[in-house]
Amino acid sequence: MKDIAPAIFPPNGIGDAKPANQAVLDWVHEIGTLTQPENIFWCDGSDRENEFLIAGSLKQNVLIKLNDKKIPRSYLHRSHPNDVARVEQFTFICTPTKAEAGPTNNWSEPGETYTKLRGLLKGAMRGRTMFVIPYIMGPPDSPLTKVGFEITDSKYVVLSMRIMTRMGEIALKRLGDDPNAEWNRGVHSLLDVDPARRFICHFPQDNTIISVGSGYGGNVLLSKKCLALRIGSYLARKQGWMAEHMLILGVESPEAKKHYVAAAFPSACGKTNFAMLIPPKHFNGWKVTTVGDDIAWMQIRDGRLFAVNPENGYFGVVPGTSYKSNPNAMKSIEHDTLYTNVALTDDSDVWWEGKDSAPPKHAIDWRGNDWTPDSKEKAAHPNSRFATPMQNNPVLDREVERGEGVPISAIIFGGRRSDTVPLVFQAFDWNHGVYLGATMASETTAAATGEVGQVRRDPMAMLPFCGYNIGDYFRHWIGIGKRLTNPPLIFNVNWFRKGTDGRFLWPGFGENMRVLKWIIDRCEGTGGAVKSPIGWLPSPHDLDLQELDVQHKCIIELLGVDHEEWQKEIAAHEEFFESLGDVAPEELQKQREQLAARFKL
Ligand code: GTP
Ligand code: SPV
Numbered sequence: 001m002k003d004i005a006p007a008i009f010p011p012n013g014i015g016d017a018k019p020a021n022q023a024v025l026d027w028v029h030e031i032g033t034l035t036q037p038e039n040i041f042w043c044d045g046s047d048r049e050n051e052f053l054i055a056g057s058l059k060q061n062v063l064i065k066l067n068d069k070k071i072p073r074s075y076l077h078r079s080h081p082n083d084v085a086r087v088e089q090f091t092f093i094c095t096p097t098k099a100e101a102g103p104t105n106n107w108s109e110p111g112e113t114y115t116k117l118r119g120l121l122k123g124a125m126r127g128r129t130m131f132v133i134p135y136i137m138g139p140p141d142s143p144l145t146k147v148g149f150e151i152t153d154s155k156y157v158v159l160s161m162r163i164m165t166r167m168g169e170i171a172l173k174r175l176g177d178d179p180n181a182e183w184n185r186g187v188h189s190l191l192d193v194d195p196a197r198r199f200i201c202h203f204p205q206d207n208t209i210i211s212v213g214s215g216y217g218g219n220v221l222l223s224k225k226c227l228a229l230r231i232g233s234y235l236a237r238k239q240g241w242m243a244e245h246m247l248i249l250g251v252e253s254p255e256a257k258k259h260y261v262a263a264a265f266p267s268a269c270g271k272t273n274f275a276m277l278i279p280p281k282h283f284n285g286w287k288v289t290t291v292g293d294d295i296a297w298m299q300i301r302d303g304r305l306f307a308v309n310p311e312n313g314y315f316g317v318v319p320g321t322s323y324k325s326n327p328n329a330m331k332s333i334e335h336d337t338l339y340t341n342v343a344l345t346d347d348s349d350v351w352w353e354g355k356d357s358a359p360p361k362h363a364i365d366w367r368g369n370d371w372t373p374d375s376k377e378k379a380a381h382p383n384s385r386f387a388t389p390m391q392n393n394p395v396l397d398r399e400v401e402r403g404e405g406v407p408i409s410a411i412i413f414g415g416r417r418s419d420t421v422p423l424v425f426q427a428f429d430w431n432h433g434v435y436l437g438a439t440m441a442s443e444t445t446a447a448a449t450g451e452v453g454q455v456r457r458d459p460m461a462m463l464p465f466c467g468y469n470i471g472d473y474f475r476h477w478i479g480i481g482k483r484l485t486n487p488p489l490i491f492n493v494n495w496f497r498k499g500t501d502g503r504f505l506w507p508g509f510g511e512n513m514r515v516l517k518w519i520i521d522r523c524e525g526t527g528g529a530v531k532s533p534i535g536w537l538p539s540p541h542d543l544d545l546q547e548l549d550v551q552h553k554c555i556i557e558l559l560g561v562d563h564e565e566w567q568k569e570i571a572a573h574e575e576f577f578e579s580l581g582d583v584a585p586e587e588l589q590k591q592r593e594q595l596a597a598r599f600k601l
């Protein structure tokens, strides 16, 4: 399947939504002069435009139409086999000084980087159409909402951005004609999809992103990781708010008491699943609703933290998604969905490892090759994804469009840890919670290229997404805490602890409601807990474990704090802070000393 396709020529009334803002026009002119496209297509986000682009994409083999009876209005795209995940090693933060990017980011000097990228972009769109996508991130009437423009030579990007953002007219209106208004400049070109010429570069001081050489997800949907997180986090610090890699969910009790919770888990560690969970039968009358599944923008109002989801859709991990693990995701992706890198069955349905149905006898795998259940290769790529509008979600929260956001009662951090870290525990206070976030670690996943299953520190699940110096980011978190009179309580969870047999001790998914319920009880001041060196821990009887098919000894293991393992863990925290040089704030150093001291009591 092609990523790169020749120019298309729209009829009158399509592709001509030129904005009025002179700064945008000048910028598009400049990029057009550099990249030399065959024509410029000004997107307006309309249905008519979308239909035209889909028809063109089918003709050019950029998309395959799926079975309309089984999954109406849905399509499959295959990205280049060398281009299936984010590339952290080719992602750069181009601040004027290296110190501003900090010890956890790749840095390159802005002047040199612009020159290099201009060289790569020179004539890069010859024979292709250059699309200009206006979009906003955030609910239309939110003070947090940002305007972005993405220039791209990929139709797949345009079609995806229409799902993932509020695109078109709405952005032109919000921007208006003030040439000095704040907006993000995003330039994307596939070039020739060569990993040797693949760079994802951020210029926070210019509110600019340039991404070349990839056609995949987080590398090219510039609204998402690039703007909403990397540039977003930079702007957030400057402007006094927060941009975080967090889901946002609502949880309502049978008595109709509602709390909102935000949770930071690293890529492919369970955000989408947690944000849509269906409580087990025993929790009759409890309801979980989704505000967002990946990104939270948060601001302080009346001493509380309020969160909005800046996105309009979900770009979710497909493998493992089933009616058993995540029925709401399954319902969301049954129609109007753009799939990437899953398997195609002979009746034009989609299939992946972990789907409810038995494997098809024959399929075309994510690379476009014949596949049978005997094949050694996976049918769907482990990082295959769906893009689906959030309106498809049967449990979409009714406050999702609320501009001021939803009040956050609890923040949860969690990684993939096969040992050491208990199922759940609570920080003693805000700064201790910041420490839990700052020192969290997780096994790497297929969401980024590179080895899978390596434990690495991933502070606040933001290691690949913090657009500035991580020490200043920690300081920003501590500073936010000082401004909150009614701060969220902070928790740590681990769905992935394993027993000696190498199997997960906790069933996860819907059963995570039992942990969420304890968290809500703690927010309400009713949940019991015991003080441990690492924080407040539930005893087994503090968790509602009725009708749960897990042995008591597994629960004890799940809630256990092994002193030897924690000595190693504390040493790893120290090593991590040392690896950052001297940027970690004193408050966090102090937290580590206190943690170590509590083990000696
Ligand atoms: P990104 O979109 O990459 O940011 O990922 P995410 O954090 O939204 O992860 P997602 O919910 O898509 O889950 C990723 C993988 O983790 C899937 O294969 C899930 O099946 C698996 N997973 C999610 N929740 C659980 C859980 O509670 N227990 C276990 N064992 N696996 C889970
Ligand atoms: C992640 O990797 O955290 C994602 C997927 O949400 S991507 O948009 O590809 O970055």
Ligand code: MN
Binding pocket: 245, 266, 267, 268, 294
């Ligand atoms: Mn993510």
